[in-house]
Amino acid sequence: MRLDKYLTECGIGSRKEVKKIIDSGAVSVNEKTVSSPKENVNEEKDIVKYNEKIIKYKKFRYYILNKISGYITAVDDPREKTVMDILPDWVIKKDLAPVGRLDKDTEGLLLLTNDGQLNHRLLSPKSHVDKTYYAELEKDISEDDLEKLRKGVDIGGYITMPAEAKKIEEKKIHLTIKEGKFHQVKKMLEAVNNKVVYLKRISFGKLELKEMELGEVKEVEIGDIE
Known part of the structure; x- marks a missing residue:
């Protein structure tokens, strides 16, 4: 891979910006300063540094x-x-x-x-990735309402999939859903005559x-x- 492409893929800058950085002498490959953007780099073996900091190549981050x-x-x-x-x-x-x-x-x-x-x-x-939320509610929630959330509620023409709902303490619950509908958690609590006053996602899949x-x-x- 060309050095300028390597640095661009690593997010150092655009191809034009990277060429200026290389020209400035700020980039080295295997401890040797490189001045040509065309320098060939083995992304798995070579050690590339920018301003003495190692720049590791990863296609996906x-x-x-x-x-x-x-x-x-x-x-x-x-x-x-x-x-x-x-x-x-x-x-x-x-x-x-x-x-x-x-x-x-x-x-x-x-x-x-x-x-x-x-x-x-x-x-x-089709993925149905579990998403768990910690929610603080406007008022306390009954076991009956938790059971409604578990079975699925109408959030405006859509019945939610079965969910996991657990009361932590008064006015506080954990809710795990498999969909990602717009304002879903808030709408689910509104469906059982409650309201979310604070919401935090604590897990997404693994x-x-x-x-x-x-x-x-x-x-x-x-x-x-x-």
């Missing part, structure tokens, strides 16, 4: 973010702050996109990747938020997801 409330789930938006604004500089943002969405006022686990096929596969209606701080980002591998 996967990150989990503990989303902060107030950010929309989008790559860019002319008016709103997006989840991309939360990501630190070390994250390789080239072709990166969120998998699914979390509402602007919802916190919690969001997967981002440049692996378009995985993104499509996880969001396919991925778990655990002790991640708000706004924290962690790189994961494909084996952690599938």
Whole structure:
């Protein structure tokens, strides 16, 4: 692979920007400064450094973010702050996109990747990926209402699939759903005459938020997801 393509694929910059970086003498291959963008690089064996920092090549990258409330789930938006604004500089943002969405006022686990096929596969209606939410409610919830959530409720012409619903303590529940309908958790609680006042996704498939701080980002591998 050409060096300029390698660096571009690693998210260092556009092909034009990368050529300027190489010209500046900031890039080395196997401890030797390289001045030609045409230099051939073995992405599996060669050690490429930019400003003395090793740049590892990965065709696909996967990150989990503990989303902060107030950010929309989008790559860019002319008016709103997006989840991309939360990501630190070390994250390789080239072709990166969120998998699914979390509402602007919802916190919690969001997967981002440049692996378009995985993104499509996880969001396919056939996949039924479990998504678990921690919800704080306007009022306490009865066992009867929890049982309704488990069996499925009407959220406006659509009956939700069976879900897992567990009361943690007064006005607090864990709800695991398999779909990703617009405002689904909020609508499900409205269907049993309640209201979500705080919502946080704590797991997505095999991925778990655990002790991640708000706004924290962690790189994961494909084996952690599938």
